[in-house]
Amino acid sequence: MNREIILINPGFKEKLPALNIPMGLLYVGSYLSYHHYNVSIRDVNNFSTIKDFFMELESRLNRVLCAGLSVMSSQIPSALHISNYIKTFNPSIPVIWGGVHPSLYPEQTVKSALVDFAVIGEGEITAFALINALKNGKDFLNIKGIAFINKNNNKPVITRKREYLDMDTLPPIDWSLLTDIKRIGNMAEVEKATAAGIPLQTSRGCPYRCTFCINSILKEKYRTRDVHLVLDDLEKLITIGVRRIYFRDELFFFNKKRLLTIVKGIEQRNLRFRWFGSVRSDYFKKGLLDPELLQRLKQSGCAVVGIGAESGSMRILNLLDKRIAVRDIIRAAELLNETGIQANFSFMIGLPGEEEADMKKTVHIIQKISRINNNFMVLGPQIYRPYPGSQLYRLCIKEGMKEPETLGEWGSSPYIESDIKPKNNHLYPWIKYPVVFLHNIIFYTFLLGVKSRIPFLTTIIHMIAQARCTLFFFKFPVEKKLYEFFKKIGINKLLKKMR
Numbered sequence: 288m289n290r291e292i293i294l295i296n297p298g299f300k301e302k303l304p305a306l307n308i309p310m311g312l313l314y315v316g317s318y319l320s321y322h323h324y325n326v327s328i329r330d331v332n333n334f335s336t337i338k339d340f341f342m343e344l345e346s347r348l349n350r351v352l353c354a355g356l357s358v359m360s361s362q363i364p365s366a367l368h369i370s371n372y373i374k375t376f377n378p379s380i381p382v383i384w385g386g387v388h389p390s391l392y393p394e395q396t397v398k399s400a401l402v403d404f405a406v407i408g409e410g411e412i413t414a415f416a417l418i419n420a421l422k423n424g425k426d427f428l429n430i431k432g433i434a435f436i437n438k439n440n441n442k443p444v445i446t447r448k449r450e451y452l453d454m455d456t457l458p459p460i461d462w463s464l465l466t467d468i469k470r471i472g473n474m475a476e477v478e479k480a481t482a483a484g485i486p487l488q489t490s491r492g493c494p495y496r497c498t499f500c501i502n503s504i505l506k507e508k509y510r511t512r513d514v515h516l517v518l519d520d521l522e523k524l525i526t527i528g529v530r531r532i533y534f535r536d537e538l539f540f541f542n543k544k545r546l547l548t549i550v551k552g553i554e555q556r557n558l559r560f561r562w563f564g565s566v567r568s569d570y571f572k573k574g575l576l577d578p579e580l581l582q583r584l585k586q587s588g589c590a591v592v593g594i595g596a597e598s599g600s601m602r603i604l605n606l607l608d609k610r611i612a613v614r615d616i617i618r619a620a621e622l623l624n625e626t627g628i629q630a631n632f633s634f635m636i637g638l639p640g641e642e643e644a645d646m647k648k649t650v651h652i653i654q655k656i657s658r659i660n661n662n663f664m665v666l667g668p669q670i671y672r673p674y675p676g677s678q679l680y681r682l683c684i685k686e687g688m689k690e691p692e693t694l695g696e697w698g699s700s701p702y703i704e705s706d707i708k709p710k711n712n713h714l715y716p717w718i719k720y721p722v723v724f725l726h727n728i729i730f731y732t733f734l735l736g737v738k739s740r741i742p743f744l745t746t747i748i749h750m751i752a753q754a755r756c757t758l759f760f761f762k763f764p765v766e767k768k769l770y771e772f773f774k775k776i777g778i779n780k781l782l783k784k785m786r
């Protein structure tokens with residue numbers, strides 16, 4: 288019997304605002320199913336309650352070969368809950384954890400009695416090798432890129448590092464694996480339920496070394512998938528009704544020649560869809576993303592680009608080793624406005640080493656963008672959250688952050704919460720300001736981009752936000768209190784409609 292491999296995306300602490308497609312599991316699952324394994328993917332986030340999820344899970348546990356969970360740090364509580372459920376049902380079912388957290392902490396992960404294996408980094412080939420060994424009762428020591436407990440001495444073993452995979456060896460994604468999402472309907476309906484479209488990767492890795500980013504640790508080598516394969520992937524999606532695609536590459540715009548070949552292919556194959564990709568702000572220059580190329584991209588369907596602007600302070604940008612200048616951010620906002628491609632900027636505040644003057648510069652650059660660009664969205668500024676792995680994270684440890692030491696400790700750590708609560712201010716010793724003050728900054732910069740259906744209301748909201756941001760005055764946040772009050776009594780639905 289071809290026993291099932293069940294791949295699980297654990298839940299998040301807060302409900303996700305839109306449908307999310309667990310890409311890591313989809314890539315791993317597609318590879319296994321291409322190699323004739325019987326795979327199913329289940330996403331806790333698509334079940335109304337954890338009880339419903341467990342009921343479904345239990346009906347499959349008698350016939351599984353193993354269970355694989357995809358875990359980022361914020362998913363640890365749910366991942367532990369699920370692993371415990373499986374082990375209680377039958378302790379001999381192998382539980383494998385893959386994804387960001389076990390890749391950063393393989394040893395800690397397998398020290399937990401609830402996890403048998405941690406897969407480090409890219410999972411396709413490693414999971415295949417591991418599952419072959421589990422099925423055939425082979426030794427695990429020769430499998431690259433895993434961690435487990437050596438039963439002879441009870442000590443954790445981390446095997447040799449696996450080399451980065453060649454993206455051309457990846458089979459096309461098996462979209463039919465998204466069975467529980469499919470309750471929504473076909474892929475066209477699934478796409479509509481996502482925030483930015485169906486995700487796809489045309490490249491992996493990143494050659495930059497930003498000090499806050501996980502890529503400099505886990506995904507440093509940049510690799511691309513052959514353009515013809517990419518176009519085949521796109522064509523397949525479009526044939527099944529998808530009209531919005533989110534290129535989830537770390538660096539979709541890295542190679543101009545390749546970008547142009549993709550665009551040419553889209554034109555030649557007459558593929559009609561809207562797409563979203565992430566770009567660095569220093570690419571908006573002559574010879575790279577100039578107005579001419581941007582127009583061409585727009586015609587090929589480019590509707591939105593995400594830009595990690597991070598800060599309006601050059602000092603902070605240097606600290607982050609971001610390798611962009613403040614004027615690059617402004618230039619990007621100008622050019623995107625001229626072209627009519629929506630610009631989604633993301634910024635951070637509350638970084639180690641950040642002074643009030645730096646935060647002021649971030650607020651002021653957001654104001655500037657709001658004046659230049661009519662079609663912008665600022666995601667944040669978000670408060671910098673120290674997630675393990677990056678250079679900046681180590682700086683936070685130096686500043687006094689106490690790192691959890693076991694998987695259990697991680698599971699109950701406030702550091703994995705998606706927002707910083709004011710009562711936890713003391714846990715972030717590098718932030719020299721009350722978290723409430725940072726929350727106020729976030730609120731008023733958010734107002735800069737709010738659009739109501741009533742133009743007069745938009746003008747008033749923008750006037751207040753602009754005045755507060757110019758003066759950097761965020762005390763007595765009466766407007767925020769009013770907003771929260773209306774939200775509480777349920778007027779936010781109405782406000783959303785007006786936006």
Ligand code: B12
Pocket residue numbers: 294296299300301302303307308309310311312314315354355356357358359360361383384385386387388406408409410411414488499500501502535537672674675704705706
């Ligand atoms: C998509 C995404 C999300 C999605 C959810 C993804 C999911 N799993 O369901 C959404 C938008 C919901 C999300 C939310 C958040 N995210 Co996020 N997200 C990403 C992002 C941009 C891409 C991940 C992705 O799909 N990659 C593509 C796939 C193919 O790669 P992959 O996931 O690495 O998977 C490969 C391997 O890891 C491995 N693998 C993965 N799973 C498994 C499982 C098994 C069994 C095996 C064998 C292998 C395996 O194989 C895969 C293929 O090679 C990453 C950034 C990044 N560069 O990775 C951040 C990232 C993962 N997110 C991060 C964070 C911090 C968050 C938030 C907590 C942020 C916040 N404060 O709001 C929130 C949490 C939401 C909440 N409400 O609590 C951090 C995680 C850090 C950490 N230590 O966990 C990252 C790394 C961003 C960063 N640079 O800091 N996120």
